[in-house]
Amino acid sequence: MEHLLHRAIRRQDDHLLDLGCGDGTWLLRALEAHGGVTAVGVDISGEGFDHVLSEAARLGLEDRLELHRQDVAEYRSARKADLVLSVGAAYAFGGLLPTLNAAREHLTEDGMLLLGDCFWEREPDAAVRAQQEDGPQKYADLPTTVAQVVADGWTPVYGYTSTIAEWDEYEWCWTGTLARWALDNPEHPDSDRALQMSAAHRTSWLGGYRGFLGFVVLLLRRTPPPASTEVS
Ligand SMILES: C[S@@+](CC[C@H](N)C(=O)[O-])C[C@H]1O[C@@H](n2cnc3c(N)ncnc32)[C@H](O)[C@@H]1O
Numbered sequence: 662m663e664h665l666l667h668r669a670i671r672r673q674d675d676h677l678l679d680l681g682c683g684d685g686t687w688l689l690r691a692l693e694a695h696g697g698v699t700a701v702g703v704d705i706s707g708e709g710f711d712h713v714l715s716e717a718a719r720l721g722l723e724d725r726l727e728l729h730r731q732d733v734a735e736y737r738s739a740r741k742a743d744l745v746l747s748v749g750a751a752y753a754f755g756g757l758l759p760t761l762n763a764a765r766e767h768l769t770e771d772g773m774l775l776l777g778d779c780f781w782e783r784e785p786d787a788a789v790r791a792q793q794e795d796g797p798q799k800y801a802d803l804p805t806t807v808a809q810v811v812a813d814g815w816t817p818v819y820g821y822t823s824t825i826a827e828w829d830e831y832e833w834c835w836t837g838t839l840a841r842w843a844l845d846n847p848e849h850p851d852s853d854r855a856l857q858m859s860a861a862h863r864t865s866w867l868g869g870y871r872g873f874l875g876f877v878v879l880l881l882r883r884t885p886p887p888a889s890t891e892v893s
Contacts, residue, residue, distance in 0.1 A: 681750020
């Protein structure tokens with residue numbers, strides 16, 4: 662992600678907006694690496710905000726970072742962003758195209774969008790597809806996904822496709838962290854539920870979408886309208 666941010670941040674005073682920012686870690690990293698950049702993160706959960714904000718204060722970056730606990734669909738700002746991020750959060754807007762529309766509203770004229778979303782690496786069977794597409798969001802293969810983005814008026818200027826090892830690391834990390842917490846806190850009323858959630862997710866990943874679902878991050882600029890052709 663750092664190398665993507667490096668490509669995406671063009672000016673030292675760029676303003677960033679992360680829609681579905683998680684705990685805000687990526688914005689904090691961007692601020693650390695790019696003095697002068699300002700950033701706003703919006704997430705409905707707010708989980709981890711306190712930790713990231715205290716890290717920002719420790720590093721003297723607190724004046725440049727705002728985190729809002731809010732539904733991204735309701736977030737409005739008078740300030741346009743030079744870079745909008747939506748990484749793994751397109752479902753918050755109901756899918757890829759509504760996310761592109763929302764990003765457009767928040768961007769400066771020459772602003773860029775860093776969009777991370779899933780795609781089908783291989784055609785899944787009906788059960789795996791149904792499991793992953795149980796909400797409004799539907800996925801396509803990578804060429805179709807990119808073609809949808811291009812047809813919506815965007816030009817990819819960079820992209821990164823996660824490797825299977827990166828997916829595995831991500832899944833082991835979060836299922837493992839949840840399981841470890843449950844085992845360390847057996848008296849907590851949520852302990853059993855956490856252990857069950859971790860096991861259920863691990864099973865649906867290892868026995869389901871592993872190797873089928875891919876993840877791509879696209880760095881996008883808006884495609885200029887075609888030059889009008891003079892008719893003599
Ligand atoms: C898979 S996480 C990705 C987090 C972060 N972008 C990252 O890459 O680490 C998806 C995030 O979207 C947030 N989210 C989901 N629906 C949302 C909504 N309607 N408004 C704001 N945030 C939402 C979740 O709380 C979660 O933090």
